[in-house]
Amino acid sequence: MTKQLDPALDHDDYRSNDKSDLVRRVGVRSSLFNVKNKLVGYGLLLPAAAVFILFFYLPALYLFYIAFYHWSILSPFQQFVGLKNFRTLLAQPLFWRSLENSLYYTIVMIPAITFLSLGIAMLLRDGLSARRGGVWRAAVFLPHVTPVVATSIIWVWIFNPHFGLANAVLSALHLPQLGWLESTTWALPAVMIDSLWHSLGLYVLIFLAGLSRVPREIIEVASLDGAKSPRIFRRIIWPLISPTTFFVIVLASVNTWQAFSQIYTMTGGAHGGAGGPAFSTTTDALLVFQTAFTYFHFSLAAAMSLVLFLIILALTVVQKWISDRIVFYR
Amino acid sequence: MTAITLEALEKRFGGTAGSALDGIDLEIADGEFVVLLGPSGCGKSTTLRLIAGLETPTGGTIRFGKSVVNGVEGRDRNIGMVFQNYALYPHMTVTDNLCFGLKSRGVEKGEILKRLDEILEMLSLGDLAKRRPRELSGGQRQRVALGRALIGRPSVFLMDEPLSNLDANLREQMRMEIAKLHRILRITTVYVTHDQVEALTLADRIVVMNEGKIQQVSSPRRLYDEPANIFVARFIGAPGMNVLRIEKDMLIDPDSPFYLDEQITQSIVESTGSAVRLGIRPEDLALHNGGFPLRIRCRVVLIEQLGTHLQVHLEVDSDKLSSNIIAKLDVNCGVAVGDVVTLGSPAHLIHRFDDETELHLGRLANKSERIVSLHSTSGDNSHGVRIGEQQ
Amino acid sequence: MLARNRFQQYLGGSRSPQSRYKSRLQSVRRVSVGFVGGSLILSACGSAAAAPTTTTSASNAPISFQLWESHNGGPVGDAVTALVNMFDSSHPNIHVSIVVTKASSKLPAAVAAGDPPVLAEISHYDGTLVKGLALNSWNQYMKNDPTFSQSNLYPSVWSNGLVGNQHYRLIASAKVSEVFYNESMFQAAGITTPPTTWAELASDAAKLKSSNVIPLGWKDSSAHILPAILSNGGSMLNGSNTVGTSVNFNNAATTATFQYFRNLYSAGDLVFDHGSTLRADLASGHMAMIDGTSAGEAKVLAAVGGKFKVGAFVEPAGSTGHAANLVQGLGFVLPKGHSAAEDNAAFTFVNWWYQPAQQVYWSEHTGFAPMTKAGAAAIPQSFLSSHPGLQQSIVAMSSQYSYPRPVSDSYAQVQAVLDSAFQQAVTGSQSISAALTQLQSQGNSYMSGASAL
Structure with missing residues (x-):
């Protein structure tokens, strides 16, 4: 092979006709190309990464710092207090109450989200023709694209304990009427109903995607195999969509632990009283917000966030551990 | 074992005007192996799914033996079915895949194990019993699918393009296995494919379908020899039959690329219609060196070297019509792209079709004449042997 | 411009050591505030950094400053806007511009960032700001302005926002x-x-x-x-x-x-x-x-x-x-860090706010109680009889048993x-x-x- 074969290589410092040298040179050039390619890649990542680092990761790290300080927004000199913030928290009944509320909310919401959205997804998948199915899918998804705050206000009216729709329905069914948002027992369930209504669409969509990956033939073959619908669901569909289910559960746990807007709005919101009545809807997320932005106890709020973070982390680890054992990935 | 009868079977899918199946009548004898053959969208799979009970007919009846099964759920029709993509339960082991149906039907445990052993043995799956589908090769998966369909001892065995996902070698091997299984088990089998080699090799009878209608039902041999219409003629064979539409005027035109001897011309001119359709299989065409009653002048467009023979694509040499012909010629025939050559064929190998109904009208001459013409062309080195091969 | 000044200060520019310390302190605060704003999962507090209000005021140039307040439209928001416009047109040397924002929760962040407005209307809980020494007392301005009359204010208004002897928050909208x-x-x-x-x-x-x-x-x-x-x-x-x-x-x-x-x-x-x-x-x-x-x-x-x-x-x-x-409601506060001229202009606005004409306009258009006796007296009886709520609120305002909330x-x-x-x-x-x-x-x-x- 001669250098004339490749005019691109034909320049002054090309001193050898040796083939291996040529190979090496081409190699160098392609690795240069790779480096350039990578640089372009990172360059394109940079704006998004900068936003995330500046407004998400750094503040999140900073939170660890202020959780151990007596941190006042107006003072440049912060005093290290060790675990005092955490001790204060643990001594406050309200903090425990908020954890209790968060736990209650999550424990009800996750199964409700999972099973309701799966059920709706199954209905949408099986029971409807393609065209009408589209209308129904849109109808189910629509609440999810509405603003939480605006629709929560509508739900406040629905839950009006004296003259609202919810109680009218209960009364039509000859069931006892409830105090809903004015009742310490029913306020959080009322918020749950709103949240479910608002968020189900997303989870239904995720389940529909998961179900669409279960080949129709497998279900047909199972039915020819003599299995009736419940058995097909339990033995075939349920295991096959287990990765989707796991994803929904993780997403739902994170979302419910962090639930804020609908609780804030439905229980008083901007007009005060959020988290009521009598702290019955004060979840951990809400308490973090109030502590930081209503009462300006930033370090306490940071400590609370940290506890919330640890809880979510632990939950996710547990979920991962479980999923490694029961989720079937194809 | 069960005979299957389809009467005026019709299936329309909502919304679209056309129907997927348009009055299918078919009788499948007990223990018969019937192949539904046709291009995609012809309704063969729909027919199969109707037999399986996976779809509900919009008209007509399906009988298993004497009983109408229209309203019977698929699971209660005692069917084994194999799908193109195997449709194995991906999260279950081979054993669980095989036993799922028996367990669903509440078969007693000892019986399940007995049948499982039988099937594993029969399909040589013993070593794979603990594996999951993703750990199996395509052929192994297909065997598991076959086993799963057979373990329930079905009275009807349905297969929907079971070999399409396999590579060529494996496909041939599995074809043999399926044929063997059928010889042993004699289960009434309906097999859907678009691959005529599978159809020709496996079927007792082939049902050729197109646009929701049955085109022809017959043995593989008759399908080749006596295609019922132009569609079947063109569909069967690799490649299919050349069908030429010749205006009557052209027969008397001195510049015409077609030459037919007088006797044939006479019979064509006497027939009704303004044109005639003649069909000749690619393997029945030879380079003309005299004596053929039909001769066609054409130009070589493309030559494909297939080893055993050349597959030559030609264009009829005429300004008045554009017609393509494929001929299988001897590897030593010496044609080149651009050559103008004359192809010919003996009369008994030329099929005639009605110009309007496209139905098969017979051949230009009967078999006894064939011997004469064979003799008359005995010097044609590109042809004589081939005819003997094919017939 | 502002940034370059700070940079020069770091390089040992012409400022005094004290001011250098102060600006560094502001920088520290600025960074901290950015972090903490994002840290807490629910960052309700958006960017507090509005356009800097710092103006270099030559002695006779008109002074313009921002008023942060939180009434987003509605009769109250409209009334505030109308009154500010009236003020601007009757005071050619002062220009007040309204910034509608969640002033009560954003002011601490703005102070920490070193960019507070000259004047803000915030809720009762100004304890954080007072403790952080972020607010000026109104006392000297009230004392220096001969047109201001303490006795004209209802006692519950006067004592609102009183810490020690200093008035840090002068109530702007009183309700009972x-x-x-x-x-x-x-x-x-x-x-x-x-x-x-x-x-x-x-x-x-x-x-x-x-x-x-x-x-x-x-x-x-x-x-x-x-x-x-x-x-x-x-x-x-x-x-x-x-x-x-x-x-x-x-x-x-x-x-x-x-x-x-x-x-x-x-x-x-x-x-x-x-x-x-x-x-x-x-x-x-x-x-x-x-x-x-x-x-x-x-x-x-x-x-x-x-x-x-x-x-x-x-x-x-x-x-x-x-x-x-x-007696509760939002009150005017005077964040530190602005020139005396700006603070004086702010007080001019507050004092004007308390004058009877404005109080009548305010009460009639919003239903909030007037904060001065003269204001209450100037509301026509006919208006009061058709607005029993306003009438009753004046009853409450003038009662000796009406109190502000603890600061x-x-x-x-x-x-x-x-x-x-x-x-x-x-x-x-x-x-x-x-x-x-x-x-x-x-x-x-x-x-x-x-x-x-």
Whole structure:
């Protein structure tokens, strides 16, 4: 092979006709190309990464710092207090109450989200023709694209304990009427109903995607195999969509632990009283917000966030551990 | 074992005007192996799914033996079915895949194990019993699918393009296995494919379908020899039959690329219609060196070297019509792209079709004449042997 | 420009060491504030950094400054805008521009970032800012301005925002608690005058009750509980309504108040709800009386839409023989860090705000009580008779038993637990004594600095 074969290589410092040298040179050039390619890649990542680092990761790290300080927004000199913030928290009944509320909310919401959205997804998948199915899918998804705050206000009216729709329905069914948002027992369930209504669409969509990956033939073959619908669901569909289910559960746990807007709005919101009545809807997320932005106890709020973070982390680890054992990935 | 009868079977899918199946009548004898053959969208799979009970007919009846099964759920029709993509339960082991149906039907445990052993043995799956589908090769998966369909001892065995996902070698091997299984088990089998080699090799009878209608039902041999219409003629064979539409005027035109001897011309001119359709299989065409009653002048467009023979694509040499012909010629025939050559064929190998109904009208001459013409062309080195091969 | 100045300071520019320290301090704050804003999962506080308000004021150039306030449209927002426009056109040397924002929660961040506005209207809880030495006292400006008259302000207005002897927050929009009622229902029930004692209120409620009508709707918020407690002889802090580091709720006055409401609730004469729900229920004829503030009158009248005549009365007298009330509302504060000229201009605006013409405009257009006696006197009687809520609010403002809320962020937390205790005790999910014991200990723990709120 001669250098004339490749005019691109034909320049002054090309001193050898040796083939291996040529190979090496081409190699160098392609690795240069790779480096350039990578640089372009990172360059394109940079704006998004900068936003995330500046407004998400750094503040999140900073939170660890202020959780151990007596941190006042107006003072440049912060005093290290060790675990005092955490001790204060643990001594406050309200903090425990908020954890209790968060736990209650999550424990009800996750199964409700999972099973309701799966059920709706199954209905949408099986029971409807393609065209009408589209209308129904849109109808189910629509609440999810509405603003939480605006629709929560509508739900406040629905839950009006004296003259609202919810109680009218209960009364039509000859069931006892409830105090809903004015009742310490029913306020959080009322918020749950709103949240479910608002968020189900997303989870239904995720389940529909998961179900669409279960080949129709497998279900047909199972039915020819003599299995009736419940058995097909339990033995075939349920295991096959287990990765989707796991994803929904993780997403739902994170979302419910962090639930804020609908609780804030439905229980008083901007007009005060959020988290009521009598702290019955004060979840951990809400308490973090109030502590930081209503009462300006930033370090306490940071400590609370940290506890919330640890809880979510632990939950996710547990979920991962479980999923490694029961989720079937194809 | 069960005979299957389809009467005026019709299936329309909502919304679209056309129907997927348009009055299918078919009788499948007990223990018969019937192949539904046709291009995609012809309704063969729909027919199969109707037999399986996976779809509900919009008209007509399906009988298993004497009983109408229209309203019977698929699971209660005692069917084994194999799908193109195997449709194995991906999260279950081979054993669980095989036993799922028996367990669903509440078969007693000892019986399940007995049948499982039988099937594993029969399909040589013993070593794979603990594996999951993703750990199996395509052929192994297909065997598991076959086993799963057979373990329930079905009275009807349905297969929907079971070999399409396999590579060529494996496909041939599995074809043999399926044929063997059928010889042993004699289960009434309906097999859907678009691959005529599978159809020709496996079927007792082939049902050729197109646009929701049955085109022809017959043995593989008759399908080749006596295609019922132009569609079947063109569909069967690799490649299919050349069908030429010749205006009557052209027969008397001195510049015409077609030459037919007088006797044939006479019979064509006497027939009704303004044109005639003649069909000749690619393997029945030879380079003309005299004596053929039909001769066609054409130009070589493309030559494909297939080893055993050349597959030559030609264009009829005429300004008045554009017609393509494929001929299988001897590897030593010496044609080149651009050559103008004359192809010919003996009369008994030329099929005639009605110009309007496209139905098969017979051949230009009967078999006894064939011997004469064979003799008359005995010097044609590109042809004589081939005819003997094919017939 | 600003950034370059700071940079020069770091390089050892011409500024004094003191100012260099100050600017570094601001930088530290700025960074901290950015972090903490994002740190907390629920970052409600958006960017606090509005355009810098720093203006270099040559002696005779017109001074312009920002006023941060939080009324986003509506009659109140419109009234603020109109008044500011009036001020600007009558004061060629001062230009005030309104920035509508969540001033109360954003001001600390703005101070920390070194970019506070010259003037802001914030809620009661300015304790953080006072403690952080972020606010100027209004005292010297009030003293230096001969046109300002303390005696013209109602005492409850004057003492609002008073810490030590310094006035850090001059109230800008005063409101008091009062009860709106359906006059037609009162007439139908044979009630000729609104109740003047809690006992009368209870007996009137019983008369108003029917299958379709709930006599009394109450807000579930402590601003509406404290007047009743005070009228029964209780106090907001231990022994005082203004100064103190502990609370005293576990006493006879609070017990009696809770018991009173508990009786009404268990008789079905009272329900709790949010303000908007209460207004709708009153308007639809399902409620006879609803609790609210003078500031809500416009909304109540709008909800009722003239379907019936709406009356109002201030929360009535308790066992002490007199009624009591809370005067609350947003107040003007003067963040540090601006020139004396700017601060003077800000006070000019505040003083103008208190003049009778503006007070009349303000009260007539918003339903908020006037803050000066002269302002109240200047509202025509005809207007008052068609706006009973405003009339009643003037009654409350002039009462010696109307108090401002204690200036302490801790007190906001005390009120949150008071709400809870009240709700629990009245609805019967806790005994009164248990609720008060818990309230007492939690309230004191907040007042002493521990907090989980």
